Amino acid sequence: MNDPRLDLRGRGAVSNPPNRFESLSFHLELTDESLFPEEERVQPTTRLFRDTSRTIVNKNDSPDVGFEYSINPYRGCEHGCAYCYARPTHEYLGYSAGLDFESKIFVKDKAPELLREKLMSRSWQPASLFFSGITDCYQPIERRLRITRGCLEVLREFRNPAGIITKNQLITRDIDILQDMAKLNGIMVFLSVTTLDADLGGKLEPRTSRPQARLKAIEELARHGIPVGVNVAPVIPGLTDHELPSILKAAADAGARWAGYTPVRLPGAVLNVFTEWLDTHKPERKEKILSAIRDVRGGKLNDPRFGSRMRGEGAIAENLRQMFKIYTRRENLNREDLHLTTEHFSRPGDQLSFL
Template sequence: MSRAAFLNLKGRGAGSEPRNRFEKWHIDWDAGMLEEMERSDPDHVRPLPRTQIIRDDTRSLITSNRSPDIGFDASLNPYRGCEHGCAYCYARPYHEYLGFNAGLDFETRIMVKPEAPALLEAELASRSWRPQVLACSGVTDAYQPVERHLKITRRCLEVLERCRHPVVIITKNALVIRDLDLLSSLASHQAAAVAVSVTTLDAGLAGLLEPRASRPEARLRAISELAAAGVPVGVSIAPIIPGLNDHEIPAIAEAAAAAGAKFAFSTLVRLPYGVKDIFSDWLDLHRPGEAKKILDRIRAARAGKLNESGFGSRMRGTGAVAEGIQQLFRVSTQRAGLSRADFQFCLSTAAFRRPSGEQLEFEFL
C-alpha cells in the first residue's frame, strides 16, 4: 500500500496525523509498515474515521485580538475544529493546543460549546462590554455540518438579534440561509453582514479541497438568497493558491456579483506548522504533476517560504507574484462592481441594547 493510497480517505481533506508540535511522542505510518499491511492483507481498506463530538466547557466565548490586518477586534467561535476538512486551513494548528493533531483530529474531533449562547448573553450584559463588530468565526466555520443538528450558532444569533448586536459571518456552507429570519432582522438594524467563501467554481476541485463544505453552486445560491432577503452579502475569494485557483479570480468575482454579492476580499494561502505537510500530501495525492509548481509559486509569493507570520504580509504575501495576484483581484472585483469589504463602516452599534432591554446610544462604527 502506497502512502498516497493510505492517505486517500473519502470525505476527508487530510489523511495524515502529523506530529503535535507540543507533544514529545508521535506514532506514524512508515513505508515498511504499509508494505507489511499490504502483504498480510492485500484487500485491506483503511476504515473511515468517524466524527467525534466533544463537549467544550469553556467559561468565556468572545475572544479579542490586536491584529491590524484582520478587520475586526472580537470574534466568537461556537466550535473548535472543523468538519469541512479544508486541506489548506491555517486554523488546523490551533487543535494542537488541545492535545490533538492538525490533520485528521482537526476535522474529526470537533469541540462543541453548548453553553455558548448563555455565555454570549452574559458577556454582552456586562457593563465592561463595549459593542463592536463580532466576527463569526475566526478559527472554525460556524455552519459546519454538526451545526445542522446542534444549532449552537443559531442560538447565538438569537442572542445577537435580541440585543441588535452587529455581527459578520464568514462561511463556506449554504446552511447559513437557514437563519435568514434572524439575519434579516439584524440587517434591518444595520447589524449583520455575511461573507460567503468561494475558493473555486470547479465542483470537482472543491470536493477534493474542501470535502465537507457546500459545493460552489450552493454557495452562490446562498449569496442570492441572502441578497434577496436584504442581508448585506459579499464574497471571500480565499485562500488564493498560486498555480491552483488564482486564474479563477475573475470568474469567481463575476459569478458572485451576478448572484448578488456587493463586496469582496481575499487572502493568500499560508501554510503554518503542520499544514504545509498536510497540503503537500494533498497535492501529491490529487495534483501530483503540478505539486512542485504550486508549492514553488506559493514560495515565490512568500519570500521563499510557505508561511509568513508578519502582519500584512501574512494575508497578501510579498514580491512580484503576490503583487500580480493582488492586481488581478483589484481589477476583477472592480469590473464586477464589487466594493472593498469594510465591516467597521457598513455595520453599526447604534441599535444595540443590552440583554436587560435597556436602549443605549452609540456612535456609528
C-alpha cells in the same frame, strides 16, 4: 503518510502530523496498500467533545484581520479543508492538526448562554462580533446542534452587530434572524469561495458546500436584503489563482456587493497537511504549486509577518492585486463602504429589540 487501513474519502488530511508540543510521536510503517483491500478500510469517525470554556467572546490582537472580537462555537472543523490555517490550534488541545482537526470537534454547547452573560455585563462596550476566527460556524454539525443560531438569537435580542464568513449554504437556514439584524445595519455575511471547479473543491475542501451551492446562498441572502460579499480565499498560486476573475464575476452576478481575497497561508503543520494533499491529488503539479507559493511568500512556504501574510509579495502577489483591482471594478464590487453600527445596542428591558 497515508494510513492504508483508512478510507479517507471525504477527508482533506490524509494523516495526523506530529503535535509540535509533544516530544513523543510514532510513525506507522505500512507501505503495502494491497494488504488492506478498499472494501475493508474504515473511515475515520467524527467524535464530538464538550468544550467547557467559561467565555465565548475572544479579543483579537492581530492588526491585519479586520475584527477585534470573535466567537467560535466550535473548535476543529468538519469541512476538512486541506489548506486551513486554523489547523494548528488543535495542537493546543493535545491533538494533531491533521485528521484530528476535522474529526475531533469540540462543541461549545453553552455558547448562547455565555454570550448573553457577556453582553449583559456592564463592562461590555458594544462592538461587532465576528463568526469565526478558527472554525466555520456553519460546519455540518451545526445543522443538528444549532449553536450558531442560538448565538445569533442572542445578538438579535441585544441589537449587537456581527459579521459572518462561511463556506456552507446552511447559513440560509437563519435568514429570518439575519433579516431582522440587517434592518438596523447589524449584520454582514461573506461566503468564502476557493474554486468554481466542483471536482477540485470536493477534494480540497471535501465537506463544504459545493461552489454552486455557495453562489446560490449569496443569491438567496441578497434577495432577502442581507448585505453579502464574497471572500476568494485562499487563492492558491499555481492551482486556483487563474479563477479569481471568474469567481468575482459569478459572485457579483449572484448578488455579492463586496469582495476580498487572501493568498494561501501554510503555518506550522498545515504545510505538512497540504503537501500530503498535493502528493495524493496533484503529484504532477506539486512542485509548480509550491514554487508559486514561495514566490508569493518571499522564497518561503509561509510568511507569518503581519500585513504581508494577508497579501504576499513578489510578482505573483502583485499580479493578484492588480487582477483583483481590475475585476472588482469591472463587476461593481466594493463600490460602497461596509458599515455595521452599534448605536442600536440595548440590553433586555432598556428598549426594543431588532424585532
